[in-house]
Amino acid sequence: MLDYVYTGWGAFWVTMFMFVPFALMAYWVIRRKSLVDTGPSQLQPGEFAPIEGVWLTFAFIFFVVANLASLKYIPWAAASGGTGGEPEVQVDFTAKSWAYDISNRQIEVGKPVRFSGRATDTQHGFAVYHPDGRVLFTMLMMPGTTKPTSAVYTFKEPGKYTVRCLEYCGVAHHRMQDELTVVKAN
């Protein structure tokens, strides 16, 4: 369940989870108090206080839970505790308008891979897409930094994974693509 929540579509549904109840409540309150029962409420100001407390407490708890549950899906946190003793495979890359130079384009399923890259001219992205079109992770590289940008990812399925630049980098930005091949482990 959580594996789905912390994906792109999970983000969409969590956003809707926050928005739709608000929209329905706002519509109901505005419609009722402007068209159905426009008179002042019988509720005394003090009687709003418990609702206020419950609402703000719910919002706070939801915000805390959503963020705490996300911790294990942060790439660097996952890398520090989730490689299960497997040594990381290092893949270095350089991004320059409008191509990548990648040290190794063939990767094995189940092996944690550390992608480390630099941009040499302007800002570039390095987003790895699953063969079904989802973004697995994305990175931002800026020229002039002291360290390479870095993320660790463990591929679960073999296939052809597209790499795309997701930071606008000029007139051929949309052509800045590459491919990684993920194969079954020996």
Add this chain to the structure above:
Amino acid sequence: MSIATTIVKNTPIFGRMFAVDKSTGLEEINAWPALMIMSSFVWLVVAGLLGLVMPATQIFDLSSDHFYTTLTLHGAALTFPFSFQLMMGVGLHRSGGCVGKAITGWLPALTWLTMNLGAAILTVAVLMGLKVSVIVMFPLPLVGAQMGVWSMESVIVGFTGIYLVLACMILCYPLLVLKMMFFGKKRQELILSERSLNEPGMLGMLLAAATLLLTGLPLVVVGTTLVLALYKVIPMSLAAWAADPVVFQYTFFLFAHNLMEAMALMVASAMYATLPLYLADGSRKLYSEKLANLALWVLLVTSVTSGLHHFITFYPNQPAALSYWGNIMSWGTGMGAAISIFTILATIWQHGLKPEPGIIAVLVGWALYILDGASAIVTSNIAWTYQLHGTMWQSGHFMTVVLSMSLMWMGVLYHHYPVITGRKLDAALGSLYIKLMTVGSFGAAIVMLAGGAAGMPRRFADWHPEGWMLYGNLILAFGLIIGASFAVYFYNMMKSREISAPMGELARA
């Protein structure tokens, strides 16, 4: 007659919508705001037409050059000379009437001139070939010139335009607001609805002006250094520190992120000031002014440093601690929104609401802003940003925040329009505008978020892979509905000339 009144009067088509009614005796708080509002709508029309070019390049397989040209112009025109200028115009008129101070002299003139001249110069630069998107993507302008993709002249012209726009937003406008609030003589005859800084309607204006000024000053220093070097006033070696991409990006986003938050503060304060005027029981009171002020303070305090979420996927170049900080502060803005939601709905529940088009438009804009806020805090979470950064989700967030604030200001303008022009608007057309805008804006926002969730990249001149064209077509469809709603809004203003005579002193009521 004010220069501003003359310019409005002599402008074709749009001049008819915003001709200042001098019989109200309020020309001193109406003239420059009317000119700013009129100019903002001219830019809106330009931006809207440019927006159509982007899907057209996809549908008809036109050159990607057209896509990136219009991408840059569309975003820049919507954000600065439309949205920000609309906010300036309506906000200045509103505060003028709250504090009883005239908006006259060289400062409002300079504010209008820097924004519009800057935007026009930037447009020329983009037409010369500079395609750097609305957020400049530094050091792309210099790299593009080095690669011969565009000329160094276009970079110099573009930076000049950007510099003037920034000077308007960071210096001229905030100084104008601060001058109105703390200096000059209050004149009773200019007061429409007197308010103090203890009230959320004025507090938000002040917090926003201070935010723009303080968070923008580092960018002014960096920008001034770069512009002086481009014009060879100082050697490039002295500007090398400012041209460092990391320095530029952090100062840019410290301002750019807070620009959006400042605009949110301003529009929230305008809503806190406008809603009480439409309460059914005539009480003219919010559920709690203290709670409303608390929401503004929470938004301010949390948002100042939440912009660090822009660089989360830059790890380890941005320390993890700063990413966590940006994550936490971004969700802190959500607490400000939660307080605001309760204050608004409790106010309506407590006092009832007169459902006139102006306040309903404000509330629709506010609901869109809440949708945007939800999408914004989600994408500020570190785990989610690794899935969403650079996708259409971000464009959806940016478009929605600009659109929601513009809708709220257009609703507030609906309220103030009779005071500025002395004419009444048609309620049926107002209602049609709201219906179209609600369908168009929520539809476009949700489709753009869904496109991002599906991995559709932003600022990307190829919507064909992975089935992204479906999202592109839906964005176009909802965009056309938004365009239709704006057309109805403008038609209402044109028609107002025909349905009512000049209102004179009645406008004050």
